[in-house]
Amino acid sequence: MTTFVLVHARWHGAWCWERVVPSLRDAGHTVHTPDRASFNELLALLKQCAEPVVLVGHSSSGMVISKLAQLRPDLVHLLVYVSAFLLPNGTVPPEFAGQALTSRIVEDAETNTMTVRDPESVLFNRCGAEDASWAAERLVPEPAGPPSAAEAGPDVAQSNGRFGSVARAYVECLHDRALELAAQRMMHAMLPCLAVYQLEADHSPFLSTPQELANCLLAAVGLRDRLSKGIGIPG
Numbered sequence: 001m002t003t004f005v006l007v008h009a010r011w012h013g014a015w016c017w018e019r020v021v022p023s024l025r026d027a028g029h030t031v032h033t034p035d036r037a038s039f040n041e042l043l044a045l046l047k048q049c050a051e052p053v054v055l056v057g058h059s060s061s062g063m064v065i066s067k068l069a070q071l072r073p074d075l076v077h078l079l080v081y082v083s084a085f086l087l088p089n090g091t092v093p094p095e096f097a098g099q100a101l102t103s104r105i106v107e108d109a110e111t112n113t114m115t116v117r118d119p120e121s122v123l124f125n126r127c128g129a130e131d132a133s134w135a136a137e138r139l140v141p142e143p144a145g146p147p148s149a150a151e152a153g154p155d156v157a158q159s160n161g162r163f164g165s166v167a168r169a170y171v172e173c174l175h176d177r178a179l180e181l182a183a184q185r186m187m188h189a190m191l192p193c194l195a196v197y198q199l200e201a202d203h204s205p206f207l208s209t210p211q212e213l214a215n216c217l218l219a220a221v222g223l224r225d226r227l228s229k230g231i232g233i234p235g
Contacts, residue, residue: 001028002077002221003049007042008033009059009084010147011116011139016058020206023214029221036140039153043068052077054221057084059179059203060147067153070163078194078224079168080217083179083203086170086187089158101178101203113141122177126202126209135207167227169195169220171205171213178203195223 004024006017014035024031032053034045046053046068055076057065062084069076104117116123119139124132149155158164170188174181188196197216199205205213 001030002225003030003032003051003053004056004217004221005032005034005042005045005049005053006056007037007058007061007065008035009057009061010142011119012058013138013140015138016135016204016206018206019210020214020217023211024217027218038150039064039067040150043072046072046075049075054078054080054217054224056080056082056217058082058206059084060152062086063147064152066158066163067156069166070156070158071153073162073166076166078221079166080171080220081168081188081193082171082205082213083173083176083184083201084170085179086168086191086193088190091190107144108141111141112144114144115139115141123203124207125177126175126200127204127207131207135204167194167224169193169197169216169223171216172196172198173201173203173205174198175201176203194227195220 006020008014008016014033017033021031021033032045034042042064052075055065055068062081065079066086069079101116101122104122105114106117107114116139119136120132124135127135170193172181172184176184197219199209199212199216201209
């Protein structure tokens with residue numbers, strides 16, 4: 001079966017995938033959820049897997065999985081971007097992508113870290129109150145400023161022969177306040193995907209719609225497998 005590697009975003013941890021993993025494992029797949037892993041640790045994990053993996057990135061980790069695919073396309077069967085940054089080479093995240101989020105980022109000069117103020121309203125706005133509170137309590141401070149090379153990987157140019165050779169899919173979150181829907185669609189319009197799925201979810205579908213997110217991941221890998229066998233897309 002397939003090996004999934006689920007990569008969480010900044011402030012988060014492996015805990016965010018807890019409600020998605022059982023459905024993937026029940027379908028017979030192997031699932032890894034690295035926790036607060038560096039770029040090199042993620043790369044080492046891919047090398048340890050027995051087969052090319054389905055690499056899933058949420059939010060900021062979209063940039064991480066793109067770099068992994070550029071460096072080692074032979075280790076990646078499919079890229080899946082879950083309301084994540086899917087950026088053409090040399091571009092930066094759209095300015096309007098996360099105004100609601102950036103306006104709530106609070107920097108601490110003493111510790112040189114940043115946190116999200118009122119995450120329940122911007123990251124977990126479609127979750128129940130109990131789930132939103134549970135998740136908000138688990139967010140951790142991040143170093144202020146953009147991700148470091150240790151976290152996000154080296155500055156590498158994407159090429160069609162490497163990154164572009166790996167199939168990709170996108171999962172839109174229709175009620176996302178952190179990465180607005182217009183930005184999601186602008187990105188996957190610039191870098192077309194094998195499939196685009198839609199969820200009635202906020203920025204955290206692993207909490208607000210976990211079964212539906214798992215279904216999207218399973219559908220994406222099923223489509224990728226059919227195409228690799230030359231079966232094509234059913235009408």
